[in-house]
Amino acid sequence: xxxxxxxxxxxxxxxxxxxxxxxxxxxxxxxxxxxxxxxxxxxxxxxxxxxxxxxxxxxxxxxxxxxxxxxxxxxxxxxxxxxxxxxxxxxxxxxxxxxxxxxxxxxxxxxxxxxxxxxxxxxxxxxxxxxxxxxxxxxxxxxxxxxxxxxxxxxxxxxxxxxxxxxxxxxxxxxxxxxxxxxxxxxxxxxxxxxxxxxxxxxxxxxxxxxxxxxxxxxxxxxxxxxxxxxxxxxxxxxxxxxxxxxxxxxxxxxxxxxxxxxxxxxxxxxxxxxxxxxxxxxxxxxxxxxxxxxxxxxxxxxxxxxxxxxxxxxxxxxxxxxxxxxxxxxxxxxxxxxxxxxxxxxxxxxxxxxxxxxxxxxxxxxxxxxxxxxx
Amino acid sequence: xxxxxxxxxxxxxxxxxxxxxxxxxxxxxxxxxxxxxxxxxxxxxxxxxxxxxxxxxxxxxxxxxxxxxxxxxxxxxxxxxxxxxxxxxxxxxxxxxxxxxxxxxxxxxxxxxxxxxxxxxxxxxxxxxxxxxxxxxxxxxxxxxxxxxxxxxxxxxxxxxxxxxxxxxxxxxxxxxxxxxxxxxxxxxxxxxxxxxxxxxxxxxxxxxxxxxxxxxxxxxxxxxxxxxxxxxxxxxxxxxxxxxxxxxxxxxxxxxxxxxxxxxxxxxxxxxxxxxxxxxxxxxxxxxxxxxxxxxxxxxxxxxxxxxxxxxxxxxxxxxxxxxxxxxxxxxxxxxxxxxxxxxxxxxxxxxxxxxxxxxxxxxxxxxxxxxxxx
Numbered sequence: 006x007x008x009x010x011x012x013x014x015x016x017x018x019x020x021x022x023x024x025x026x027x028x029x030x031x032x033x034x035x036x037x038x039x040x041x042x043x044x045x046x047x048x049x050x051x052x053x054x055x056x057x058x059x060x061x062x063x064x065x066x067x068x069x070x071x072x073x074x075x076x077x078x079x080x081x082x083x084x085x086x087x088x089x090x091x092x093x094x095x096x097x098x099x100x101x102x103x104x105x106x107x108x109x110x111x112x113x114x115x116x117x118x119x120x121x122x123x124x125x126x127x128x129x130x131x132x133x134x135x136x137x138x139x140x141x142x143x144x145x146x147x148x149x150x151x152x153x154x155x156x157x158x159x160x161x162x163x164x165x166x167x168x169x170x171x172x173x174x175x176x177x178x179x180x181x182x183x184x185x186x187x188x189x190x191x192x193x194x195x196x197x198x199x200x201x202x203x204x205x206x207x208x209x210x211x212x213x214x215x216x217x218x219x220x221x222x223x224x225x226x227x228x229x230x231x232x233x234x235x236x237x238x239x240x241x242x243x244x245x246x247x248x249x250x251x252x253x254x255x256x257x258x259x260x261x262x263x264x265x266x267x268x269x270x271x272x273x274x275x276x277x278x279x280x281x282x283x284x285x286x287x288x289x290x291x292x293x294x295x296x297x298x299x300x301x302x303x304x305x306x307x308x309x310x311x312x313x314x315x316x317x318x319x320x321x322x323x324x325x326x327x328x329x330x331x332x333x334x335x336x337x338x339x340x341x342x343x344x345x346x347x348x349x350x351x352x353x354x355x356x357x358x359x360x361x362x363x364x365x366x367x368x369x370x371x372x373x374x375x376x377x378x379x380x381x
Numbered sequence: 382x383x384x385x386x387x388x389x390x391x392x393x394x395x396x397x398x399x400x401x402x403x404x405x406x407x408x409x410x411x412x413x414x415x416x417x418x419x420x421x422x423x424x425x426x427x428x429x430x431x432x433x434x435x436x437x438x439x440x441x442x443x444x445x446x447x448x449x450x451x452x453x454x455x456x457x458x459x460x461x462x463x464x465x466x467x468x469x470x471x472x473x474x475x476x477x478x479x480x481x482x483x484x485x486x487x488x489x490x491x492x493x494x495x496x497x498x499x500x501x502x503x504x505x506x507x508x509x510x511x512x513x514x515x516x517x518x519x520x521x522x523x524x525x526x527x528x529x530x531x532x533x534x535x536x537x538x539x540x541x542x543x544x545x546x547x548x549x550x551x552x553x554x555x556x557x558x559x560x561x562x563x564x565x566x567x568x569x570x571x572x573x574x575x576x577x578x579x580x581x582x583x584x585x586x587x588x589x590x591x592x593x594x595x596x597x598x599x600x601x602x603x604x605x606x607x608x609x610x611x612x613x614x615x616x617x618x619x620x621x622x623x624x625x626x627x628x629x630x631x632x633x634x635x636x637x638x639x640x641x642x643x644x645x646x647x648x649x650x651x652x653x654x655x656x657x658x659x660x661x662x663x664x665x666x667x668x669x670x671x672x673x674x675x676x677x678x679x680x681x682x683x684x685x686x687x688x689x690x691x692x693x694x695x696x697x698x699x700x701x702x703x704x705x706x707x708x709x710x711x712x713x714x715x716x717x718x719x720x721x722x723x724x725x726x727x728x729x730x731x732x733x734x735x736x737x738x739x740x741x742x743x744x745x746x747x748x749x750x751x752x753x754x755x756x757x
Contacts, residue, residue, distance in 0.1 A: 076748030
């Protein structure tokens with residue numbers, strides 16, 4: 006948590022549940038990403054936190070944007086982003102969304118299937134397209150499964166078809182999985198991408214774009230490699246695979262841009278022991294899995310949690326949300342410890358919640374409204 | 382799907398994604414529940430679908446209401462429910478929520494821990510309280526885990542403490558788990574509850590209320606026992622456990638009241654094959670796990686799905702949502718079949734989605750807005 010956020014909490018004006026985001030930390034993360042990968046264009050993954058103040062700040066810094074939907078494209082344009090600074094990165098798009106984006110000047114579209122390619126050719130004639138490869142996501146805490154991406158051989162055929170449909174076969178992309186903590190995850194993927202480049206060069210198509218995707222981690226409870234280590238590993242792999250003929254590079258950081266810029270301020274609703282043979286204290290917060298902490302599903306993302314101002318001994322704790330839903334439990338298996346004196350009304354902070362929290366929040370499950378958002 | 386909903390869809394005015402609910406079916410379900418358990422007061426579990434038209438209709442039918450939050454209490458009162466017709470059924474409540482409910486005339490509160498009891502005693506002096514027991518939830522498709530409820534011995538101590546705190550020790554409750562398809566699930570639970578009644582009678586406290594909870598199923602893909610079978614099994618167990626001195630009975634149906642009154646209208650965004658060695662077609666809809674279909678987590682609730690108007694052979698299908706999130710996949714393991722000719726732009730209906738859909742929907746994950754709601 007940054008000093009600015011700590012001061013705002015201390016001021017006592019925050020009603021819970023709330024998400025606070027320090028925009029200066031977002032700017033610092035943007036600078037660190039640029040320094041780590043100076044050869045790559047930065048396309049912020051809007052889905053991580055689509056709030057207007059975040060987009061405004063990033064537009065001012067010269068960021069570009071990766072959008073998952075026409076609603077995100079509209080939000081970026083409203084924040085002042087140039088259409089040429091946008092990539093429509095979801096490989097699954099309605100034809101109406103493609104057409105509206107194209108009409109507004111967006112010219113770069115992702116795809117990974119024949120049907121999507123046909124939609125883009127019809128709704129955005131002549132646009133630049135890149136094909137998403139399916140690559141290994143070992144080492145990611147929030148992998149993206151087989152929902153997206155295709156094989157190198159199919160990508161080659163699809164990009165040839167793109168040219169025949171009058172589109173610009175512009176490049177390839179991949180995604181190594183979100184909260185990817187292994188710097189080596191990129192090496193194989195970059196090699197696969199380079200093979201598509203050389204296959205297509207032999208067919209008369211010069212691809213230009215290598216989209217390295219997102220997945221760069223933020224620090225939760227465990228240390229992660231510095232972003233510079235990812236930059237070094239990626240550039241070494243790119244040079245090994247492409248030699249001196251480097252493609253245009255693009256990255257789509259989301260979590261690494263805003264995750265550690267945020268903190269959730271929550272209130273304990275109830276703290277009690279549930280069974281005599283279990284020394285763990287059940288702590289029910291006024292934010293839960295359906296109030297934004299969706300990435301605690303399967304306890305995949307393990308946030309640092311603190312209770313400032315509550316002292317004394319700690320006991321093992323189970324963390325649950327406020328709803329009547331039995332699956333609304335954040336941590337039951339992961340060991341957490343909280344003060345034994347913690348009681349209803351006390352404040353609990355959930356750290357590094359700037360990414361993938363606010364937008365997941367339900368519109369009103371069990372009547373609970375989404376957390377209030379403060380951008381400072 | 383009811384004929385009224387089918388006509389509304391055929392009229393062609395529905396933009397997707399949308400949830401349509403037939404209020405006449407809600408009324409029919411209310412009548413069926415009343416007929417199946419004429420001795421039980423019906424407290425609709427608002428969390429299943431808190432829309433004002435549903436609450437209005439149920440107020441008109443004489444229903445009572447089980448609320449999970451102060452927001453739900455306010456919604457019921459706004460719909461015209463009498464405060465005496467409300468139960469604040471969440472065992473985890475902010476003290477401020479208890480106080481507001483009590484000030485508005487609500488007089489019946491659930492609890493299952495010392496701390497909650499102390500909050501109720503302080504914020505709702507003299508109110509009626511009932512203690513929730515933890516019981517087996519075998520047979521439920523959406524169990525409620527160990528998040529709620531306590532042992533019979535602890536419930537006895539807590540109800541004695543309630544009396545000493547000036548509250549009315551009014552009864553006990555339990556919940557056999559949501560979408561509970563076993564009619565025998567109640568027998569053991571009712572026996573446990575009866576033991577608390579007799580323990581407390583020996584201590585000079587006459588409990589009055591046996592809250593049988595919710596969990597009554599709705600029909601998804603598999604047949605379920607008729608609601609009358611649950612009524613018969615429950616009343617047989619109550620008579621066996623309580624003899625002629627029957628307690629006041631209360632049920633909290635949610636899913637059984639509104640589930641089969643609703644249908645989701647969705648559009649195919651993309652249909653494609655993902656791997657050459659997999660004959661399953663990936664069908665991406667414009668509604669997914671974060672657009673309301675949250676109960677497909679772990680493929681727990683398996684909705685019936687159809688594509689009216691699309692004919693021809695069927696193939697195995699994987700069903701996924703529209704977002705860039707890899708976990709936004711509804712069914713990958715459960716066998717589903719959809720027409721091989723299904724393509725982007727076609728309509729797909731997801732049946733029996735009147736309960737536990739709209740309120741789960743995220744406020745805008747990936748930019749996608751919650752489904753539109755139509756109450757007919």
